[in-house]
Amino acid sequence: MQRSPLANALLWFVLIIGTAAFVFPLWWMAVVSLETPERAEAAITGSGGIALFAPHPQFANYANAVRETGSRPWMGFVDALSNSIVVTVLIVLGTVLSSSAVGYAFARLRFRGRNPLFLLMLATMMLPGQVTMIPLFLLFRQFGWIDTIMPLVVPAFFGNAFFIFMYRQFIAQIPESLVEAARIDGLGHIAIWWRIILPLCRPVTAICAVFTFIGTWNDFLGPLIYLHSDESATLAVALNGFKNQYGGLEDVHLLMALSVLTMIPCIVLFIAAQKTFVEGLARGAVKG
Amino acid sequence: MANVKLTKVGKVYADSAQGSVRAVEAVDLLIADGEFCVLVGPSGCGKSTTLRMIAGLEEISEGVLEIDGKRVNELPAKDRDIAFVFQNYALYPHLTVAQNVAFGLETRRTHRSAFVAAISGGGAARAAESARIDARVAEVSRTLGLDPLLARYPRELSGGQRQRVAVGRAIARDPKVFLFDEPLSNLDARLRIETRSELRTLHRKLRATIVYVTHDQEEAMTLADRLVVMHAGKVMQNASAQECYERPANRFVAGFIGTPSMNLVDGRLENGVFSAQGVHAPIPSTIAARSCALGVRPDRVRIVSRNAAGSIAATIAAVELLGDRTDLALDCAWGRMVARIDADLAAGMREGDAVGFTFDAAHAHLFELGECGARIVI
Numbered sequence: 044m045q046r047s048p049l050a051n052a053l054l055w056f057v058l059i060i061g062t063a064a065f066v067f068p069l070w071w072m073a074v075v076s077l078e079t080p081e082r083a084e085a086a087i088t089g090s091g092g093i094a095l096f097a098p099h100p101q102f103a104n105y106a107n108a109v110r111e112t113g114s115r116p117w118m119g120f121v122d123a124l125s126n127s128i129v130v131t132v133l134i135v136l137g138t139v140l141s142s143s144a145v146g147y148a149f150a151r152l153r154f155r156g157r158n159p160l161f162l163l164m165l166a167t168m169m170l171p172g173q174v175t176m177i178p179l180f181l182l183f184r185q186f187g188w189i190d191t192i193m194p195l196v197v198p199a200f201f202g203n204a205f206f207i208f209m210y211r212q213f214i215a216q217i218p219e220s221l222v223e224a225a226r227i228d229g230l231g232h233i234a235i236w237w238r239i240i241l242p243l244c245r246p247v248t249a250i251c252a253v254f255t256f257i258g259t260w261n262d263f264l265g266p267l268i269y270l271h272s273d274e275s276a277t278l279a280v281a282l283n284g285f286k287n288q289y290g291g292l293e294d295v296h297l298l299m300a301l302s303v304l305t306m307i308p309c310i311v312l313f314i315a316a317q318k319t320f321v322e323g324l325a326r327g328a329v330k331g
Numbered sequence: 332m333a334n335v336k337l338t339k340v341g342k343v344y345a346d347s348a349q350g351s352v353r354a355v356e357a358v359d360l361l362i363a364d365g366e367f368c369v370l371v372g373p374s375g376c377g378k379s380t381t382l383r384m385i386a387g388l389e390e391i392s393e394g395v396l397e398i399d400g401k402r403v404n405e406l407p408a409k410d411r412d413i414a415f416v417f418q419n420y421a422l423y424p425h426l427t428v429a430q431n432v433a434f435g436l437e438t439r440r441t442h443r444s445a446f447v448a449a450i451s452g453g454g455a456a457r458a459a460e461s462a463r464i465d466a467r468v469a470e471v472s473r474t475l476g477l478d479p480l481l482a483r484y485p486r487e488l489s490g491g492q493r494q495r496v497a498v499g500r501a502i503a504r505d506p507k508v509f510l511f512d513e514p515l516s517n518l519d520a521r522l523r524i525e526t527r528s529e530l531r532t533l534h535r536k537l538r539a540t541i542v543y544v545t546h547d548q549e550e551a552m553t554l555a556d557r558l559v560v561m562h563a564g565k566v567m568q569n570a571s572a573q574e575c576y577e578r579p580a581n582r583f584v585a586g587f588i589g590t591p592s593m594n595l596v597d598g599r600l601e602n603g604v605f606s607a608q609g610v611h612a613p614i615p616s617t618i619a620a621r622s623c624a625l626g627v628r629p630d631r632v633r634i635v636s637r638n639a640a641g642s643i644a645a646t647i648a649a650v651e652l653l654g655d656r657t658d659l660a661l662d663c664a665w666g667r668m669v670a671r672i673d674a675d676l677a678a679g680m681r682e683g684d685a686v687g688f689t690f691d692a693a694h695a696h697l698f699e700l701g702e703c704g705a706r707i708v709i
Contacts, residue, residue, distance in 0.1 A: 220421035223388050224500075229409040229438040242425040 069306075070095075076108075076299035077101055083296035101296070108300035112281050114273045122274050123281035130192050130266070130277055131259045137199030138206060138255045139248055145202045146210025147236045151222055161211070168204045180268060194269040195262075199255075206251045213247045214240055249319035257309045278305050333399030333507040333540060335362040335385060340394035342380050342564075354380045356564040357394070362557065365538045367531075371551035372561035373587070378544045379512055381561070385542060386415050386510050399507060411508075414501035418513040420493045422485040428496050429468055429481040435504045436464045471503045474536075491522045498530075502537065511543040515550065527553060548588050552576065560584045567703065581705050582698040585626045591658060593626045596665045597700060600625075605695075608664040610643055614692050616709045623707055626696035629658065632670035634680070635687045642687030650682055661688060 046054070075083050077097040085091030113119020148154075149161050183194040217240065225235045241248070266277045282305065285298035342355040355377040362368040370378040383389035385396060387408030396404050403411050414435075422431050440460050448457035472478050475495050485493055494514060501509055514530075515523045527550060534541055545551050551558055552572040560567040560575060560583070567587075568580040579585035585593045598607025601620040605612050614625070635642045645663035657677035661668045670688060680686070697707040 218419055218421060220417040220419055221423065223408075224415065224417060224421040224423075226388070227386065227408045227413065227415050228435040234438070239423060239425075 072299050073303055076104055076296060076303050078104075078296050080293060080296055083299070084292045087292050087295050104296050104300045105304070108285075108297040108304070111285070111294070111297055112301060113276070113284065119273070119281065123276055123278045126192075126266075126270075126275060127260060127277040127279070130195055131256055133192070133196045134199040134259045135252050135255045137196060138203050139251050141200050141202040142206035142251060143210045143214075143241055143244055143248065144236055145207045147214050147232075147240050149207065149211045150214035151219070152232070164204050164207060168208075176268070183269065189269060190271045190275055192270070192275070195259075195265050203251075203255070206247075206255075209247050209251065210244060213244055217243055246319055249316045253312055253316045256312055260305075260309055334364045334366075335368075335508055335540060335542065336360070336395075336397040336400075337381075337385075338395040338397070340381070340384060340396055341392050342377070342384060342389065343392040354564055355384070358561075358566055360559060360566065360569060362540060362542060364540055367534050367541045367543065367554055367556040368559060369543045369545060369551040369555035369557070370559045370561055371545055371548055371555075371587075372567075374546055376561040377564040378546075378559075378561045382510050382512055382542060382544045385508070386413055387411050388415070412506050413508045413510055414504055414506040416497050416501050416509070416511045416514045418516055420485075420497040420514075420517075422493060422496055422500070424485050426484075427481065428477060428483055428485070428488070428499075429472075431485070431496055432471055432477070432481075432499045432503045433464050433468045435500065436467060439504070440464070467503055471499045474502070474533075475499045490518055491526065494518060494526060498533070502533075502539075507540065509539050509541045511541065513545055514543075515545070516547070523550070530554065549590060552588070558588075560587060562587070562703065579626075579696065579706060581703045582624055582626070582701070583703045585696060585698065585706075589628060591629050591669045591671065593628050593696070594632070594665075594668045595698075596625045596668075598623070598625060598665075600697065610664045612643065612690070612692070613641070614695055614697070614709065616697075618707065618709070621707075622700055624698045624700055624704060626698060627668075627690045628694065629669040629671040631691040631694045632661075632668065632672075633689050633691070634659065634670060634672055634676065635689055637685055637687040639687055639689070642689050645686055645688055647680055647682055647684045647686060650677065650680060652677075661686070663688070 071093065074094060074097050075086050077100040078086060078094075079099060079101055082091060082094075082097075086094065109120045110116050111119075113122055115122070149157065179194070183189060186193070188194050188197075221239060221243075222235055225239050230238065261279055262277075263279045263283070266280045267283075270276055270280065278301075282298060282301055285294040285301065286292075337358050337360040340355065340358045340360075341353065344352045344354055346352050358377075358381055360368075370381060372378050380389055384391050385398075387403070387406065391404050395402055398411060398413070423434065426434065441456070445457060448454050468481075472481055475498060477495060477499055480488060480492060480496070485496070488496065494517070497514065511530075515526055518526060531554060543551075543554060545554075552575075555572050557569065558572045558575050559569045562583050568575050568584045570578075570580070572588075575584055575588050579588060579593075582595060586595060596607050598605055599620070599622050600606075600614060600616065600618065603613060603616055605614045605623075605625050607625070612625075637644055643663055643665070645661040645668065647659055648662045648667070649658075649660035651658040651660075652674070655674055656671050657674050657680075659670045659672065659677065659680065661670060668688070695709070697709055698704040699707060
């Protein structure tokens with residue numbers, strides 16, 4: 044479709060404004076992370092105005108931030124980083140495996156009560172997390188799971204309503220004959236899910252994995268509630284350590300530096316997985 | 332290879348809204364070892380359901396299914412040793428052609444995991460198994476000319492190539508019975524005719540037992556050793572293609588088999604004369620007077636001049652040129668009749684021409700009245 048030059052210019056204008064609006068906070072975070080402590084504090088309190096560049100970039104802020112994370116110099120950061128990685132990897136794995144398996148069951152297996160169960164599952168999406176927070180906490184305390192990663196990781200292996208819904212919709216489009224061919228070829232349901240369905244669901248899996256990764260990596264509330272000791276904290280919780288309990292801002296340059304470091308994996312992952320989002324692998328399965 | 336025997340096989344779908352729906356009713360069928368059996372009928376006649384019951388994709392509600400003399404009603408699809416070629420081919424899109432062909436063999440290997448085989452000392456056995464699978468894939472791809480395609484993915488193939496891969500996947504496992512569900516209906520007309528004769532050749536080469544479903548009666552007739560015509564869940568006729576064409580068991584088969592369809596006229600036979608709508612035609616027969624339907628194949632109709640003795644007056648409603656033959660649609664007292672005549676004889680005939688026709692009484696058919704009225708032996 045051909046657009047008129049004016050429409051084109053307008054489109055570019057809107058896109059540029061939009062991009063600037065979204066990029067600015069990130070840019071500013073990077074700027075503050077490179078400021079001296081005094082200028083950083085002034086920037087945050089608003090007394091220093093908004094600078095678009097740091098006049099004297101303090102790259103040492105990054106080394107300092109890493110050293111100061113947690114209670115043990117250097118090792119505190121390693122602890123937080125490895126906690127974040129372990130929790131995130133397990134949760135992503137659990138969410139992808141369980142959601143796709145349940146989605147397959149809802150899409151392809153015929154069983155009594157399938158539709159009511161599906162509706163019930165969708166209904167759980169309407170409950171805000173805050174409502175279940177306290178009952179869940181009490182339950183996990185009964186299990187003796189406080190200050191372990193279990194309360195964060197185990198629920199992931201029981202599926203996520205939204206992703207189950209996404210998998211179900213996608214799997215319902217995969218021709219039934221593929222599943223039947225696999226049955227004749229000697230596969231059971233588990234094997235069909237693993238060897239046929241999951242490889243075909245790559246676009247959904249990419250979305251599910253990336254969103255879950257970002258959500259978990261940045262999750263603050265969950266680890267804050269369940270992980271009490273310093274050694275078990277994740278990066279998102281460790282960041283909070285740079286704010287003292289009175290809300291003091293003298294370490295805000297370090298907070299920003301660590302925030303930048305924390306964000307890098309999310310940005311890299313998002314760019315890497317972007318292409319898979321739009322890829323339709325199921326094409327070519329049947330005539331068409 | 333094996334025979335397939337269906338005894339009073341039926342399929343009932345429980346449907347809460349309308350009670351239950353009977354899709355297939357008391358089908359009796361014996362398909363001999365190495366036979367090419369075609370189930371043919373209009374859509375919704377139960378042919379696909381019957382095939383899917385043989386495959387184990389659909390539960391059998393009633394009756395007994397035996398493959399190779401063993402009851403297999405309760406056996407899951409994978410243990411029936413059958414191969415199924417789907418209408419949409421159902422190739423695994425994420426696997427290459429070679430992997431698609433090998434898939435059924437891979438899932439059946441005794442040493443599934445290379446790791447387990449290695450630590451349990453089965454490494455050599457597994458390697459031998461892998462070599463056997465590779466050899467089988469190579470053999471199949473040679474038979475079907477798949478060699479240049481082996482590394483490609485299904486999405487990179489044309490419709491005809493996909494069809495070929497689907498057949499390759501079926502023969503790789505060397506099953507007892509091949510089941511085809513309208514495998515040619517997604518191909519264009521020319522490719523369909525080509526593939527049809529290839530299937531025929533393949534059948535001769537493999538001496539396989541084949542059950543083949545199609546709604547295309549021409550395809551059915553060219554392929555079948557045994558033709559099973561189905562309608563409304565029941566078998567209408569089970570015989571050779573020739574037999575179905577020359578001696579249709581009932582009026583439905585008469586109308587379904589053969590293109591263009593047989594001309595059918597309801598009327599009355601009395602003293603060797605068939606009468607309908609006040610028009611009479613001699614049918615040499617000694618049977619007692621009765622109501623019946625007369626059936627005449629279009630190629631048994633002859634165009635004569637309107638005042639020829641014994642001719643039936645008609646007007647040409649349409650002329651369809653087929654090359655060597657011409658189809659004429661005739662409007663007469665009996666309604667619309669179709670005549671298929673030599674193109675030379677049809678030269679000069681125009682729509683609206685007044686003509687007469689007669690037919691070859693020796694090749695006429697009589698049926699009882701009704702949609703599935705039984706054949707009456709003249």
